[in-house]
Amino acid sequence: MRECDVLVVGAGGAGLVAALNAHKAGAKVKIITKEYPTRSQTSMAQGGMNAALGNAGEDSVEAHIANTLKAAAGLGDEEMVTYMCQEAPKAVEWLNSIGVCFSRTEESKIAQRRLGGASAARACYAKDYTGLKILHTLYDRVLACEIEVLNERYLLNYITNVDEKGKKYIGGATFLNIRTGEVEVHESASVIVATGGYSRIYHKHSTNSSASTGDGIAAAIRAGARLSDMEFIQFHPTALKNSSILISESARGAGGHLLNSKGERFTNELAPRDEVARAIDAEIKKGEEIFLDIRHLGEHFIDEELPQERKLAKLYEGVDPVHELIPIKPAAHYTMGGIEVDNTSQTVIKGLFACGECANHKVHGANRLGGNSLLEIVVFGAQAGESAAEYSKDFHMPIDASLQRRRDENFIRGVKYFTNQIDFYQKREFIGNIFYNNVGIAREDMGLKAVLGAIRQIQKELPFMGPKDKSKHYNTNLVEFIEFGNMVELSEIVLVCAISRNESRGAHYRSDIPQANDIAYKAHTIVWKEDGVLCADFME
Amino acid sequence: MKIEIKRYTTEPEERSALITYEIDEKAQTLLEALNYIKTKLDPSLSFSSGCRSSVCGSCAVLVNGKETLACSHKIKEGDVIEPLKNMPILRDLVVDSQVAYEFNKKAKAWQSSHAKTQTLTIEDEKRNEVQSDCILCSSCFSACPVYSVNGSFLGPFALTRVWRYVSDARESEEQSKIENIQTNGIWDCTLCNECTIACPQGISSKGDIEKLRSKSAMHGFMDPNFAQSFGGGFSGGFGFDGSPAF
Known part of the structure; x- marks a missing residue:
């Protein structure tokens, strides 16, 4: 039996925004995650969220669009990029209205800083905990709206049926309940996939959480959806050398330098990530070791703006960035490719929507700008939530989950x-x-x-x-x-x-x-x- | 290097034991050691982890009796690793965190309505800057001794979260937020400070509870323990520290 109108798979930033917007549109919403909502990859986003507010010097939506398209290297969809950049100020305003603790300026406005590839200080931030503070505030909002959240259930497959014209439509999804070991079927008029990226293919050479395994994307292609631009994987220039733990781009944005073993600078630190990562890779192949130098920023600044970075460098590399160089290497950080969606966030399977890193809205193209992913999850999370709620209003098709249930139960039994x-x-x-x-x-x-x-x-x-x-x-x-x-x-x-x-x-x-x-x-x-x-x- | 891990399973029957593991010297953090055991020695070892950088709140455990994030602890010879306290153990080091998270719901730890104002001063920002760093790792929940006498206590992180919202200039309904934490809330805390010591993010829930107590007094609430000890006769006549205000 259909239990809800909108089933959201994944409870990171994109999933929670989608759920809140579907709920607001009047839909009965259920969120299912393999972890707990506040443990998702979004918690790790540090740098900020782009919006042309002009709070720290002149900026414009046009400049934001131009920078994004330039970095996308011909694969950014102009219509989608324009939509995202135009919606950005409203997205920040909405986050502020639900209580996100952004850093502030002397004029009591939301503080902004410059990240790579941006022509202005455009990233709204909350110290170096931007993603953490956004994610937790979204979670609190989900509790306030009394939206049902089911934890520790691992997505197996989507349930699809075929209409009289031979077109596939969604009917929910199957999950492995991690606690009980049983296969669960959750029927729904629509499904929003918000399961994150696939950077963990690179295993110890990825900055990502161990949960970024591309589950929702793999299930999507199995169900008949299309994927696009899967070869575009962003390497973050500055991950700690031994552990691949991320050192935020804001360290370079604030004036941090990249040095080789001879202590020489060898690239423009504020170029887009692909260029900087390539420059570092070329040095490493010459036999150089690469370091990030933020010593000249001073202890006060580092403690105020980059406290996590100092803590992590000490723990994992045994160096104190206030006095020492930080050994770094590029590591897999973000997957631009994902589930192909249209301009309502819907896939080729009717009722199956996607948003966040698992989806490809073609706003990042061949290379994503820092600060555009937190923006993407809010703008397109909202769009996916609204679209799914709208779709489910007119959904009256029968759902038959028996085949998928049988297959997945056999698989769970057989795999052992x-x-x-x-x-x-x-x-x-x-x-x-x-x-x-x-x-x-x-x-x-x-x-x-x-x-x-x-x-x-x-x-x-x-x-x-x-x-x-x-x-x-x-x-x-x-x-x-x-x-x-x-x-x-x-x-x-x-x-x-x-x-x-x-x-x-x-x-x-x-x-x-x-x-x-x-x-x-x-x-x-x-x-x-x-x-x-x-x-x-x-x-x- | 040897470390000991408390194992717990329900299959085929309920069992629990302290098992010693020999760890590769290359493992630096406890999380790396746990991954080493799982991938090289015993794949049945169960634990939670995520970001490896102390922000996702998944991997809190007890190390030698103290709440610690596995990803931020450098292992030492003879370390004893156990699951967190005050929550049911699901398997090995995994506890049912849902039990803890439910208290956010009971405490109504959110902003009452959408705020209209966009301007907040730096001073406004600083007021709850540290409290909004909470990663919900449940370390404070595990360390809190009040649960042994009152399982309905809202607990440290949920109350810190309430302070994070009521201290925010964007909160418009302070009174009802404060009213909601009077029973099984701020007055049940013994101010023992265990939560502050346990917090990996430098948050003092005890301090936040004290701030909530003074805010409660300003809203006309008082410590029911004191009211009772005085026979309940001095209605509304107390300062926030419990001293008679006449």
Whole structure:
């Protein structure tokens, strides 16, 4: 039986904004997450949220649009980018109205700082806890609105049915209840996917939470949705060398320098992330070690504006940035590609919507600007919530979840009988390493094809892996194995897209073809599955 | 290096034991050590983690009896690791945090309505800057001794959250927010300060509870314990520190 109008999968910033807006539009909303809402990736966003408020010097919406399109390197959708940048001041105003504790200026306005690729100080921030404070305030709002939240349920698949014209429509989703070990079916008129990105393919070379495993995206292509621009993966220039823990761009925005082993600066620290990451990568390949230097900013400034950075550098690298250089390397940070959506955030499956990092609204194109992802989750989270509520008002189709339930119950039962002759944790680490070295900042045809071969081999070996822990209750070994399966599925897609794009554009840099080729490739990579076979094409 | 971990499972029957593990010297943080055990020694070990950088609040556990984020603790020989207290254990180091989070709902820890004002001074901002750093790791909830006598106590983080909103210039209904925390709330705290010591974010819930007490007094509420000890005869005649105000 249909339990709700709008089922939101994922409870990070995008999911919570979507839920609040669907609720406001009158829909019965349910949120389901594999963790708890406040534990999501959004909590880690530090730098800020872009909006042309002009609180710290002159700025304009036009400049915000122009900067975003420039960084997107020909793959930004002008209509979507314009919409996002125009909505930005309203989005910040809304967050302020629900109580987000932004930092303030002497004139009592919301403080703004400059991030890479921006022509003005445009990122509204809350010390270096911008994402944390936004996320928690959204969660408090969800409680105030009495929206139902179900925790610790892991998405397995979407439920789809077919109408009389042969068109697929959504009917809910299936989950593994992590606590009970049972498969649960949640029927709904519409589903909003807000499950985050897939940077954890790079494993220890990613700044992301261990939960960013692309579950919602992998389930989307299995259900018949299309994905786009999956080869575009942003490497953040400054992650701590050993742990890949992020050091915020605001450290460079405030005047931090990048130095090599000789103590020389070698790049413009405030260029877009893809350029800075490439410059660092080139130095590392010359044998240099790279450091971030913020000593000249002074102890007072560092404690006031970058307190997390100081704490993390001390803990993980044993250096105090007030007195010492911070060893860094670029690490996988954000996945621009995702579930293909239209200008109402809907996918090709009727009633299936997506927002946040898992979706591709084509606002980041080939490279995302710092400060645009927190903006995206609020603007398009709201759009997805409103669209889904609107769609579900006129939804009167029957939902049959029995087939999907049976399949997923069989899978959960069967996966425990996988033979365990190969350790999937070793393979997970292995994929992270070969992806970082061959599908990372600089790529070339031969390396990409070798990795594709390795991934296809691992796909064949999956039945020889599986969870060692056979217990039913709170089996995180099982959850991690299913996450691994999703990442293997997406790895193949990233590779097929990267191999097809014979040019360099934004974050996709091919050292064997270092130029862009607008005639052939100023287009989005689209992938889908037909009878289980992966298909790829380019589309303007 | 050896560390000990308290294991707990319900399958096939309920069991609990302290198990010793030999850890790779390369593991620096406790979280790295737990991941090492899970991926190399025993995949059945259950624990929660996320960001690795002390902001997601997933990985709080007890280390030698003290609440600690696994990602921010450097392991030492002989460390004893246990799950947090005051919440049901689901498996090994994983507790049912929902039990703790429910108190945010009971405390109505949110802003009453959408605010119209866009301007806040730096002074306004500083008033709840630290309180809004809370990561909901439940360390304070685990450290609080009041739960052994009152399981309905709203608890440290939920009350800090109430202070975070009532101290905000954008909150328009202070009175009802304050009224809601009188029962099983601010007066049940013993001001023992365990929550402050446990907090990885430098928040003092005890301090916030004291501030809420003085705000309550300004709104005409008083400590029911004092009212009772005086036979309830001095209605409204007390200062916030409990001393008669006549």
